[in-house]
Every structure is written in C-alpha cells, then in structure tokens.
Amino acid sequence: MTALITPDLVDVAIADTDREAVTRRLIDLLAAAGRVTDAEAFHADVRAREAQMATGMPGGIGLPHARSEAVTVPSLAVGKLVEGVDWGAPDGPARLIFLIAAPASGDADHLKILAALARRLVHPEFRQSLMDAPDAATVSDIITREVVPA
Amino acid sequence: MKFVAVSSCPTGIAHTYMAAEALETAGKAAGHEVHVETQGAAGSTPLDPAVVAAADGVIFAADLEVQGKDRFAGKPLVDVGVKKAVHDAPGVIAQAVAAVEAARAAAPSSDASAPAAAAGTAAAATAAAKPAPAAPAAAPAAPRKVGVGTRIRQYLMTGVSYMIPFVAAGGILIALGFLLATIAWPENGAIEVTKVVDGTNGGELVAWIADGFSLGSLQSWAVLVFWIGKWAFAFLVPALSGYIAYAIADRPGIVPGFVGGFAAGLVGAGFLGGIVTGFLGGFLALWISRWKVPKGVRGVMPVVVIPLLSVLVVGVATALIIGPPLKALNDGLTNWLNGLTGTSAVLLGVILGLMMCFDLGGPLNKVAYVFATTGLVNATTSADAPAQIMAAVMAAGMVPPLAVALATAVRPKLFTEPERESGKSAWLLGLSFISEGAIPFAAADPLRMIPSFMVGGAVTGALSMAFGAGVLAPHGGFWVTPLVHKPFLFLLAILVGMVVSAALVVVVKGLGKKPEATEAAAELEEIAVS
Numbered sequence: 001m002t003a004l005i006t007p008d009l010v011d012v013a014i015a016d017t018d019r020e021a022v023t024r025r026l027i028d029l030l031a032a033a034g035r036v037t038d039a040e041a042f043h044a045d046v047r048a049r050e051a052q053m054a055t056g057m058p059g060g061i062g063l064p065h066a067r068s069e070a071v072t073v074p075s076l077a078v079g080k081l082v083e084g085v086d087w088g089a090p091d092g093p094a095r096l097i098f099l100i101a102a103p104a105s106g107d108a109d110h111l112k113i114l115a116a117l118a119r120r121l122v123h124p125e126f127r128q129s130l131m132d133a134p135d136a137a138t139v140s141d142i143i144t145r146e147v148v149p150a
Numbered sequence: 151m152k153f154v155a156v157s158s159c160p161t162g163i164a165h166t167y168m169a170a171e172a173l174e175t176a177g178k179a180a181g182h183e184v185h186v187e188t189q190g191a192a193g194s195t196p197l198d199p200a201v202v203a204a205a206d207g208v209i210f211a212a213d214l215e216v217q218g219k220d221r222f223a224g225k226p227l228v229d230v231g232v233k234k235a236v237h238d239a240p241g242v243i244a245q246a247v248a249a250v251e252a253a254r255a256a257a258p259s260s261d262a263s264a265p266a267a268a269a270g271t272a273a274a275a276t277a278a279a280k281p282a283p284a285a286p287a288a289a290p291a292a293p294r295k296v297g298v299g300t301r302i303r304q305y306l307m308t309g310v311s312y313m314i315p316f317v318a319a320g321g322i323l324i325a326l327g328f329l330l331a332t333i334a335w336p337e338n339g340a341i342e343v344t345k346v347v348d349g350t351n352g353g354e355l356v357a358w359i360a361d362g363f364s365l366g367s368l369q370s371w372a373v374l375v376f377w378i379g380k381w382a383f384a385f386l387v388p389a390l391s392g393y394i395a396y397a398i399a400d401r402p403g404i405v406p407g408f409v410g411g412f413a414a415g416l417v418g419a420g421f422l423g424g425i426v427t428g429f430l431g432g433f434l435a436l437w438i439s440r441w442k443v444p445k446g447v448r449g450v451m452p453v454v455v456i457p458l459l460s461v462l463v464v465g466v467a468t469a470l471i472i473g474p475p476l477k478a479l480n481d482g483l484t485n486w487l488n489g490l491t492g493t494s495a496v497l498l499g500v501i502l503g504l505m506m507c508f509d510l511g512g513p514l515n516k517v518a519y520v521f522a523t524t525g526l527v528n529a530t531t532s533a534d535a536p537a538q539i540m541a542a543v544m545a546a547g548m549v550p551p552l553a554v555a556l557a558t559a560v561r562p563k564l565f566t567e568p569e570r571e572s573g574k575s576a577w578l579l580g581l582s583f584i585s586e587g588a589i590p591f592a593a594a595d596p597l598r599m600i601p602s603f604m605v606g607g608a609v610t611g612a613l614s615m616a617f618g619a620g621v622l623a624p625h626g627g628f629w630v631t632p633l634v635h636k637p638f639l640f641l642l643a644i645l646v647g648m649v650v651s652a653a654l655v656v657v658v659k660g661l662g663k664k665p666e667a668t669e670a671a672a673e674l675e676e677i678a679v680s
Contacts, residue, residue, distance in 0.1 A: 052160050053213070057168075058237055065164045067191065069449075090237070102163045102191065111163060111192035118167035122175065122236070 002073045004113050005143050008033060009077040010136035014097075017083055019050070023064050026077040026099040035075040036101060042070040046099070054088020059127060062087035065100035074114050075101045078130070078139050096131055112149040120147050151182045153246055154202050155209035156216045158189040159232045166190035169211040169235035176239035182247070184209075189217055197221070207250040209242060211235035226253040303594075308397035309428055310594045313390040314568055317590055318575045320382030325582035327376025328629045334368035338633065340626030343369075349377025350384070386586060387415040387424035390593060394428025399436035402452060406431030406460035410468055417473035418480065420512020421589050422596075427468055434460045476513050483517040495538065495615040502539065503546035503611025503647070507603035510550060510585045510592055518543055523624040532635035537620030541634060544583050545614045545644045546607035548627050551580030551587030552644070553606050553651035554599075557659070560652070564659040569594075580648075583627030591655075598658040606651020613643035 009029050016022045027043050030036040045066035049055070055063040062085070077099040084093030098121065102114055120126045126146060133139045155173050159165035170186035177184030185205075187197045189212070196218065208222040210229040226249040228242065235242050331339035346369070347358040355377070363370045388411035395407025410427025417423070438456045447455070483505075490498055505518035522543040525536035532541075558565045558573025565573065572590050579587030592599045617639035623630040634640045 049161055053233060055164070063164055065161055067161055067163060100164055102161070111190075114163045115167040115188065115190060115192040118164045119171035121164075122168045122171040 002035075002075075003144060004074060004117065004147060005076045005078065005140050006033070007136040007140045009035075009075065010079075010139045011077075012080045012133070012136055012139065013082055014079045015082045017085060019062075019064075019085060019087060020047075022062075022079060022081065022085055022097055023047075023050075023099065026064075026079050026097065029077045030071075030075055030099070030101055033075075035073055036068075036070050037072060038070040042066065042068045042101065045070070050088075056087030056089030056094055057121075058089055058091045059124060060084065060093065060095040060131075061089070061121070061127060062094035062097040063100065063121070064097065065102070067102040067104050069104045071101040071103045074103065074111060076114075076117060076143065077101070078143070080131075096127065113147065116149045117143070117147045151206040151247060151250055152201075152204055153177060153182060153184045153207050153209055153243075154197055154205040154222070155184060155186045155235075156189055156212050157186055157232055157235065158212040158214040158216070160213055162189075162191035165213075165232045165236055167192075169232045169239075172239035173209065173211060173235055173242065176243045180240065180243050180247075182243060184243070186211075189214065207246045207253075209235070209246050211242065226250045305394050305397040305429070305432065306425070307594055309390045309392075309394035309425070310590050311568060312393035312396075313386060313593070314572050314590045316382050316385050316389050317579075317586060318572065320379045320386065321579040321582070321584045321587050322575055323375050323379030323382065324584055325379075325578045327372050327374075327379060328582050328626055330368055330372035330375060332629050334372050338623065338630075339372070340629045341623045343372050343376050344625060346373045347377070349373075349380055383586065384415070386589065387421055388412045390421060390589075391424040391428035391431065394425065395432030395435060398429070398432030399434075399439065402435040402439050402456045402460070403432040405457040406435050406464045409461045410464040413465055413468035414472065417468060417476055418513050418516060419468070419472050419476055420509045420515065421586075421593055422509050422512050423468075423472055423476075425593060426472065427464055430467060431460055431464045434463055480513055480517055483514065484521060487517070487521045495535075496612045498539065499542045499546075499611035499613070499615030500608045501611075502543050503549075503607035503609070504604045506543055506546040506585065506611070507550050507607030507651075508600060510589050510603075515547070515585065519547070526622060526624060529620075529622060532620040532622050532633065533618070534620065537622050537635065538615060538618060540624065541619040541621040541640055542611040542614040542643075544621065544623075544625075544627060545619070545640060546611040546647065547585045548580050548583050548644050549606045549610050549647040549651050550585055550592070550603040551576040552648040553580075553603060553655055554588050554591045555580055556648055556652035557655040561656045561660070564656065581628040583625060595659075599655065602651050602654035602658055605654055606647040608647075609650050610643045610647025613646055614640060617643060619643065 011025065011029060014022055014025055016025060023046055024043060027036060027039050027046070031039040036042045045068040046064045049066045050064055055065065057063060079097040079099070081095050081097065084095050087094035100114060100117070102111060129142055130139055133142060157166045157169040157173070166188050167190060170188045173186055174184050185197055185201050188194060194217070199221070202221050205225060208225045208227040210216050210227065211232050211234070213232045228246045228249050230242050230245070327343055328340045331343035333339070335342045347362065348354050363374065388408045391411025391414060392404050392408035395403030407428050410431045411424040414420070414423035414427045419426070435456055438459055439451065443451060490501070502518045502522070505514040508514045522540045525539055529536035531537070555573050555576035558570050562570050569591065576587040588599070588603060592603065617636055619640035620635040621630060621633055621640070623633050631637045631641065
C-alpha cells in the first residue's frame with residue numbers, strides 16, 4: 001500500500017497569503033506525485049467542501065479535504081505557512097495546513113489510514129511536533145510513524 | 151458516567167474521526183467513559199447494544215442524519231454539530247453530563263419527561279438537548295448477515311420512504327382542492343373542480359391561468375390546489391422506482407429508475423410496475439457500473455455510458471415487455487366486466503372491490519374505475535344500476551387508506567414512525583377516495599397488506615351493491631356524500647370494509663413473522679432518517 005505521505009508532499013515554507021493559493025500549492029504537490037490526476041477537478045471538490053463549513057481548527061490548523069474522482073490513492077500533503085492565513089477557525093489564522101485527499105470510490109479499508117490521521121490530528125502534542133519539525137523529511141517521518149490504522 | 155456518541159461529517163474522512171477522538175479523550179480526562187460510533191467513509195462499526203444499554207447519556211456530534219437513532223430512544227441526548235465536538239470536546243462532555251443530571255433530577259422514575267427538563271438546563275448552551283426520537287421497542291439489531299429477502303425489503307423500503315412525502319403532499323393537496331371546491335361551488339364542487347381545466351396539459355393550463363384564474367376566486371384556488379396535488383402525485387411511481395434503483399445501485403440507479411417509473415406510469419402499470427422498473431433499472435445500472443473498462447472510458451461511465459445504456463434498456467423493456475401484456479389484460483378485464491353486467495350485483499361488487507384494492511391505481515384498479523365511470527353515461531339518476539357500480543367502486547377504493555389509517559391509530563406499535571405519520575394523512579386521503587394513500591404500506595409489505603385491502607374492498611363493494619347505494623359523481627369520496635343515493639348505507643358499507651380490512655392488517659402484521667416484522671420496521675426507520 002502506498003504511503004500516506006512522502007517528503008515530496010511537504011512544503012515547510014509556503015509564502016502564499018490566501019486559502020486558494022495555499023491549497024493549490026499543496027494540490028500541485030499531489031499532482032506532481034501522480035496521486036491526483038486532475039488538479040483543477042480536485043481543487044473544485046476541496047473548494048466545495050470548504051464552502052460547506054470552513055475546516056480551520058483551533059491551534060492554527062487548516063484541514064482542507066475532499067473525496068474526489070481525481071484522487072488515485074489516499075494522500076496527505078502538509079504545508080507550513082510563512083505567514084498565518086485565515087482558515088475560518090475562531091481563534092485566528094492557520095499556520096499548519098493538512099490537505100487530505102481521498103479517492104471517491106476507495107473501499108473502507110483504504111480509508112482507515114485517513115481515519116487514523118484525523119484521530120492523531122486532534123492531539124496537540126502531535127500537531128506541535130509537526131510545527132517544530134525543521135524539514136520535509138522530518139514531517140513525513142513523524143506522520144508515517146504516528147499514524148497507524150487501528 | 152457512561153456516554154455513547156455518534157459522529158459524522160459531510161465528507162466522512164476527517165471531522166468524523168477528529169470528533170470521535172476528541173470526545174473520547176475529553177471524556178477520559180473528565181473521568182467518563184465515552185464510546186463513539188464513527189459514521190464515516192471508512193465504514194461504520196455499530197456500537198455494541200450492551201454498551202448502548204449501559205450508557206447514561208447520548209451525544210450526537212453529527213452533521214448528517216444519525217443512522218439507527220432508535221437505538222438511543224429514551225436516553226438524555228445532546229445534539230451538537232461535529233464542529234463543536236472537534237473544537238470544544240470538553241464543553242460537549244460537560245453539556246452531556248448536565249443533561250443526564252437534569253434528567254435524573256427532574257424525573258427519577260419517568261423517562262418520558264426527562265429529556266424535556268434536560269432541554270431547560272442545556273438551552274443556554276449553543277445546542278439544545280432534546281429527547282431521542284421515540285421508536286418501536288425493537289431490540290437493537292446485532293450485526294448480522296444480510297439475506298436476500300432482507301436486501302430486497304431494504305430496497306423496497308428505501309423507495310417507499312422517499313415516495314411517502316410525494317404521497318402526503320400530493321394527496322393532501324388534492325383533498326384540500328376537493329374541500330375548497332365543496333365550499334366554492336354551490337353544489338357538486340368535488341366534481342366541478344376536476345372539470346375546469348386539464349392541469350396536466352401545459353398549453354391548456356397556461357391559457358386557463360391567463361384567462362380563467364382569478365386571485366380572488368375560491369374556485370380558482372380549489373382548481374389550482376387540486377392540480378398541484380396531481381403534479382406531486384405524478385412523481386409517485388417515478389420516485390418509488392427511482393429510489394428503489396438508487397438503493398440498489400446508488401447514484402447510477404437514479405436515472406433508469408426514474409425514467410422506468412415514469413414509463414411504467416405511462417403504460418398504466420401502476421406502482422407494481424414501478425417496483426419492477428426500479429429493480430430492473432437498479433440492477434442494470436449496478437451491473438454496467440461493474441464492467442471492467444479501459445481507463446479512458448472510466449471517466450465517462452457515470453455521466454454517459456451507464457445512464458445511456460440503462461435508460462435505453464429499461465425504456466425498451468417497459469414499452470415492449472411490460473406494456474403490451476398490460477394492454478391485453480386491460481382489454482380482457484374490461485370485456486369480462488362488461489359480460490358480467492346482469493349477473494348478481496353483489497358478485498360484481500365483490501369483484502370490483504377486489505380489483506380496486508389490488509394495485510391501488512395500477513392496471514386492475516384502473517380497469518374497474520374506468521368501467522364504472524364509462525358506465526355512468528347510461529345512468530340518469532343516482533339510483534340506476536351504473537350509479538350503483540360507481541358507488542361500489544368509489545366506496546371500495548376508499549377502504550385501503552382508511553384501513554391503514556385505522557390500523558396505525560389502534561396499533562401504532564406495529565408500524566414505523568414514518569408509517570404512523572403516513573397513517574394520519576391517510577384519513578384525509580381515504581375520505582377523498584385517494585387509494586394511493588395506502589401505497590406506502592402496500593409497497594413496503596405487499597404480501598400482507600394487499601390481501602387485507604382486497605378483503606375489505608370486497609366486503610365494501612358487496613355491501614354497497616347489496617344496499618343499492620348509488621352515485622353519479624366519478625370522484626370525491628366522502629365529500630360527495632350529499633349526492634349519494636342512500637348515503638348512510640353507503641357510508642356504512644365503507645365503515646364495515648374499513649374495520650374488516652384494518653383488523654386483517656393488524657392480525658397479519660402482528661402474526662406473520664414477528665421478529666422479522668420489527669426488524670423490518672427498524673430498517674425503515676433507519677432508511678427514513680439516513
């Protein structure tokens with residue numbers, strides 16, 4: 001099974017200052033890795049999900065995500081922002097963005113890895129360790145180590 | 151304390167699980183036990199019924215309808231959105247604790263009033279506590295293997311649960327049209343209202359709105375409301391068929407199901423035909439969607455290939471395979487009925503009653519109805535033989551909805567919540583001679599319901615003929631009673647048939663296979679809320 005994340009799906013210095021651009025940058029990482037077949041279509045799905053209810057979470061987290069026909073394998077792209085970007089959270093802008101891509105037709109087993117990821121994300125120490133990670137490889141390692149399907 | 155919770159979110163991949171983790175963590179921190187059922191994309195493992203039974207309170211952190219709500223009936227409940235659980239799980243836990251304590255304080259012995267009291271204390275919070283919906287006392291179904299029979303019933307129930315609102319809206323509007331008409335016209339309002347304009351003919355309708363409709367005229371409004379109801383009714387069979395197919399094949403099933411249902415209506419196959427097209431369209435779409443196709447074609451499968459092929463096949467099948475035999479049946483029955491004229495009136499009443507109640511708007515029902523209405527041209531007074539046939543047909547056609555209304559009223563426990571609601575509107579539909587009001591019941595459980603209806607209809611038809619009741623109005627039910635010859639005996643015939651039919655419904659519903667019946671009920675409830 002393909003890993004949820006690899007170092008080339010992490011960008012620790014995104015300088016964009018709005019949601020659209022940040023999301024697009026992360027989508028392009030997924031597209032470059034061949035995990036998303038149609039960046040525009042996937043972006044539209046993410047946008048639609050974001051429009052239903054902003055995915056910003058307390059603690060400076062943005063969590064754009066979607067299930068989409070354009071996604072081939074459950075994937076995670078992570079971006080750290082140089083400047084905070086408003087993601088709709090009540091307590092201020094987000095500094096750490098997790099873009100979750102789920103295939104539209106993925107079977108349940110396939111999606112369990114994403115369920116495990118979501119459960120880890122709730123824990124502040126997990127998020128802090130990612131905030132503190134100096135580079136892409138460290139971010140990828142932490143997630144691969146900590147996110148294990150139940 | 152012990153809590154059970156359900157979490158869900160629109161996408162089913164992130165917030166569902168974050169909320170679950172947050173609630174479990176926050177619960178543990180506060181010294182409570184929290185078990186969460188994640189109704190998300192990665193499959194949903196139902197809570198152990200023993201855990202649910204042991205829980206003090208229930209938390210819904212759900213943005214989608216909670217599936218299997220009835221499992222939590224009677225327990226103090228806080229209903230918050232999924233976001234609140236993610237952002238402030240400790241607050242949600244505190245709210246749930248408060249709801250449980252309030253429930254205990256308010257009503258140590260009675261569950262019923264507890265949730266209401268809980269609402270008072272929790273109202274200050276963003277979400278209100280409210281009672282878990284009452285439900286039949288069905289034991290929570292343990293995870294089980296799903297047999298073919300159960301699957302078929304689930305498909306049917308899905309179709310029925312989506313159809314019910316069409317029946318309710320359309321039926322009540324039609325009845326309302328009749329009611330307004332009886333006020334608006336000095337006499338025969340329930341007949342006049344149907345004659346003003348053909349509301350299914352677009353050109354005629356638009357012309358009437360331009361020239362005939364008047365905002366201040368009650369007659370105009372009666373006509374309009376009547377036809378709006380008819381429009382909603384036009385979707386009855388398509389919706390039944392469409393959502394049966396949807397239950398089978400998911401989204402790809404909707405198009406062949408709807409088109410097939412529409413065609414079934416067109417060729418006069420009624421709701422039984424709609425059930426056939428629903429299954430045909432659903433399995434066809436499912437089969438096609440499983441074809442192994444080259445990657446390039448895969449993208450156009452759901453938007454072009456599946457709808458195109460499935461609609462074509464269902465359309466051809468309905469037109470050429472379902473249609474012609476129905477036409478033959480129709481003609482044969484009509485000839486047979488015509489040949490029966492002159493035989494025993496009571497026997498004719500029995501036959502017409504059986505036909506009216508067999509398919510509720512389907513081919514047999516239509517033949518009987520058309521036989522009666524076309525015969526009316528030979529009647530001059532409401533005491534003539536053709537008027538008696540009309541009366542028998544109308545009376546029998548009123549029996550099924552009235553019977554289910556009565557049955558749901560006297561034995562509510564035998565029926566699901568949506569069925570009980572349908573039962574209430576069925577009073578009005580039955581009184582208005584809208585047999586379709588019983589379709590949700592017949593479609594959900596045809597083998598038990600239809601024979602019960604038929605017996606009641608036969609009794610009513612026979613009595614009406616024996617009494618010699620007659621009417622010249624082709625429609626209107628109870629509202630045309632003033633036009634009926636021997637009105638009291640006419641109503642008595644209906645009353646007797648209704649009671650007989652309702653009694654049979656109660657008996658067969660209760661007898662049969664009891665555990666399966668309650669299980670089916672729980673399923674319908676689940677489907678209705680999901």
